[in-house]
Amino acid sequence: MDAFKTVSGKVAPMLASNIDTDVIMPKQFLKGIDRNGLDRGVFFDQRFLSTGELNPEFVLNKAKWRGAKFLAVGANFGCGSSREHAVWGLKQLGIRALIGTSFAGIFYDNCQRNGLLVIELENQDMARFSKQVATGQIVDLEIDLVQQLIKPSAKEHISFTLDPLRKEALLKGLDAIGSTLQYAELIKEFETKHLQQNPWLS
C-alpha cells in the first residue's frame, strides 16, 4: 500500500449527495480478475460521451480541475455496492484523498486498505470549504497527514481528525494482513476456546 504523508495537488468539486459506487465504477468494468485498467471506468457514464470522447462538461475534464488529486464530495459518498474496484479506479486515476462529511462504511474501509485518504470534516467546515472549491476560490492545496491539516494557502489551515490506528497505517503504508498475522497465536488461542464453547461452529 502507498504511504501518504504530504501530498499537493488540485481539488475538484463533486458535491452531489449519495454518489454511489455504481456511478463511480459501472458494472462493465467489474469483470476482470486483476486490478488493472480501472482508471478508464471511473465515473464512466459522466466522464465520457456516448461517442467515447471525453465529456467537456464533466468536472474532471475541465481545464481548471484536470489532473485533480483530491475530490471535495457530497454526503454519503461511496454508498451502495461493496465493489473495491471503485477505489482501485479512483487511485489509478490519480485521486489521493477525498474530503467530505460522511462516507459509506464499506467504501471507507476500502479506501483505508488502499491508502486513499478519507477526510471527514464537520458540517460547518465542509460547507465553507466546499463553497470555496465549487466557486474555484480554492483549487490548489496541500494535505499534511502528519499534522492533520488541509492547507489551501500558506496562511489558511483546516484541521481534521482521524483515528490514530488508521493514521499510522496510512503514514507507513502498512500491510494490514502482515500486521494482523503478528497476532496469529492469539487468534489460534481464541479460536480453540470459541469452538469449544460453540462446537456446532467446528
Added chain:
Amino acid sequence: MQTPKTLYEKLVHSHTVCELDDQGHVLLYVDRQVLNEYTSPQAFSGLRDAGRELWRANTHLAVVDHVNSTEPKRVSVKSEEGGALQVNYFDKNCADFGIELFDILDSRQGIEHVVAPEQGFILPGMVVAAGDSHTTTYGALGALGFGIGTSEIEHLLATQTLIYKKLKTMRVNVEGKLGFGITSKDVVMELIRLIGASGATGYAIEFSGSTIHKMSVEARMTICNMAVEAGARGAYMAPDEAVFEYLKEKPKAPKGRLWLDAVAKWRELFTDEQAVFDKEIHIQADKIEPLVTWGTSPDQVVVISDQVPNPRDHIDESKRRGMERALNYMGIKAGTAMKDISITHAFIGSCTNARIEDLREVAKVLKGRQIAEGVRGMIVPGSSEVRAQAQKEGLADIFIQAGFEWRQSGCSMCLAMNDDVLNPGDRCASSTNRNFEGRQGAGVRTHLMSPAMVAASAVKGKLYDVRNLGDQ
C-alpha cells in the same frame, strides 16, 4: 451487576480476539464467509502472490451468482468473456484452497444471500462477512452480517479476522399490524424514507417489536438485507422460535444433541432490558402504505397514491439539486401521479425479494391475469432450490401463463452484471434494492417496490397499487 448490553455488543464482544486501541477498534473473529466470483479473484491472487495460506477452509462457502446467465436452459458454458474468466478462476481458487463451491450447474446454486440461509450455513450468534454489501441479510437469523471489500476478503482468508471498528447502535421498533397488501419490503422502504440513505451510516440496527417477530424469517431477511440502503453496516433481529424452526433440518445446521445445545445457547441472544441504544426509531406498522421510488436513491420514495415531489418544496440546496438531477434522469416531472407512470419492464428477483414466499405472493397476484401489452416481465428465482420448489407448487405455470419469463437463478438484473441488461430509456418496476443511475443498464430507469407491487404494475402496464387489483 453487569452493565446491560445490546445484542450487537454481545455479538462483537463474543468475537473479539483483542482490542487494538481505545477508539473502539478490535480484532474481530469471523465465523463464516460467503464468496462470489466477482469480488474474490484479486483476494485469492493476493494470497497466492504473498505465498500465504488459507486460515480455515471449511468456514467459507463459494457461490457463483453475479455473472452467470439466467437463460431458462442452464449450461455450464459461459458465453461472455469477462464472466467466463471470473467463473473459471473461481473454480480454480476453490479447488486449490479446498473451499466448497456451488457452481452454475449445482442444484444448490443461487444468489449467495438466498443460498447461505437456505443451506443452514448461517446460524444465530455468528459473525459473518462477505464481499457483498447485502450480507446484512443474515441478521434475520440473529447473526451479525456485514459487507466487506476485496482487500478485507483477503485479510479474512488469511487470518479469519477483520480489523473492525465498533458501530453505534440504533433500535428500530415496529409495532402493530401491517395492512392488507403491505409487505416487509414496505417496512424497510418506510424506514429508508424516514431516515434517508445515510440515516444509519455508522450504525448497526436492531429491529424489534411485535410486527417483526410475527413475520416469517424470509420476510425478516428482506428488511435486514435492505437496511444497508440506509447505510447500516449491520442489521439484525434477536433470534426467536421462528428462526429455530426455520433452521431445523437445514442441510448444514447442527443435528441431534448438538442442535439442542446450540438452541439452548441461541436463546440467550437478546438485548438486555435496560440496554441503551444511541438512537431509537419507532414505526407504526398500520400506518405503512405501499411505497415506490421515484428517483435514483432508495430514499427518493413516496406512497403509490402520491405524486412525484417537487424540488422547489425543499430548502436544502444539495437535496434540491439531487432531486432535480434525479427527475431529469428518470424522465419524469414533479407533480406527476405515481400511478400514471407507465413501465416497459417488470423484474422480480434479487437477494432482497426472490425467496419462495415472495414468489407465492407474486403468484397470488398473477393467477388468472395477464401482463400488459408492451411490457416484458422476468422472474428470476433467488436460488435453484427456490426454482425447483416454485415449479413443484405450480407457481411457475402461473408465471408463464401470465406472460412472464421464468428464468434460472442469479443476481441478474438487480445489478445487470450478466447479460440481463436493459436499454437506455427503459423503465422497470423492480423488486430489487437499488435504483441508482445505470444500475439496470446505462440510462435505465428503475422503480423499487415490493414483488406483489411489481406484479400488479406488470398487469396494468404502469405503477399500480396492488390493493386496488380486486379480489386476489
